[in-house]
Amino acid sequence: MAGGAKARRLPRVVRERQMLDAAVRSFARHGYQAASMDEIAELAGVSKPLVYLYLNSKEELFTAVIRREAGALLGAVAAGVGGPEVPPDERLWAGLLAFFTYAAEHPDSWVVLSRQARTQGEPFAGEAARMRDGIVRFVAGLIGEAAAEVEGGGGITSRDVDALAQALVGAAESLAGWANETPGVTAKEAAATLMNFAWAGLGNLMKSERWSPR
Known part of the structure; x- marks a missing residue:
């Protein structure tokens, strides 16, 4: 729980940067169609719902x-x-x-x-x-x-x-x-x-x- 609370205190801009960094790796590795939002969330160290909350959709993320x-x-x-x-x-x-x-x-x-x-x-x-x-x-x-x-x-x-x-x-x-x-x-x-x-x-x-x- 303490780890989750600490993670939530990270500024939004930092979280978004982590997600975009993870997305770059995933899209480069698999391509847009095959890239998984689950993998992107895992690489970024966040939940998949949080990725959608911040960046709305796979298309908008790309x-x-x-x-x-x-x-x-x-x-x-x-x-x-x-x-x-x-x-x-x-x-x-x-x-x-x-x-x-x-x-x-x-x-x-x-x-x-x-x-x-x-x-x-x-x-x-x-x-x-x-x-x-x-x-x-x-x-x-x-x-x-x-x-x-x-x-x-x-x-x-x-x-x-x-x-x-x-x-x-x-x-x-x-x-x-x-x-x-x-x-x-x-x-x-x-x-x-x-x-x-x-x-x-x-x-x-x-x-x-x-x-x-x-």
Whole structure:
């Protein structure tokens, strides 16, 4: 009884964090459909009725998980990038390193965001899409800044910037999944691989050196 009384004195925000942490592990392990509210409650150290009391339903719990994890990822990337006084290439590098580091240090979170959320239909896919759109806008801003520093901008149009940002984020998402599943690959190695691949091409574009088919 004393243990139960002590548990009830925990602030609601702490209890909810425990439930969301448990839900991330369960959803990553089993997927949305197979994840059990019983297991989530057990992992969180609470009763199943308390999970429903706080988070209403499995759907709302999964939505809350996606929003929290997406916010944490976006926050990590934004925090990792320096201010406008930092050169664009270094800002892009810092953003990529923060992205891959987060994915490596929070593999369950990355599985939920990159796989589970996108395969369960609405409203979950929409939540994941909003996260991705936020990252794309951020990367597009960095590419646009880099182009602006070059006289004439290398002939890069706003459409080029948007397309390059989409391509870079898509590559980062795929590479993060591969890196997490490949023993020995570090976040720094993955980030450097993509940075070398992307910046070499961007550098040519800045100099108006575009590839074209023969």
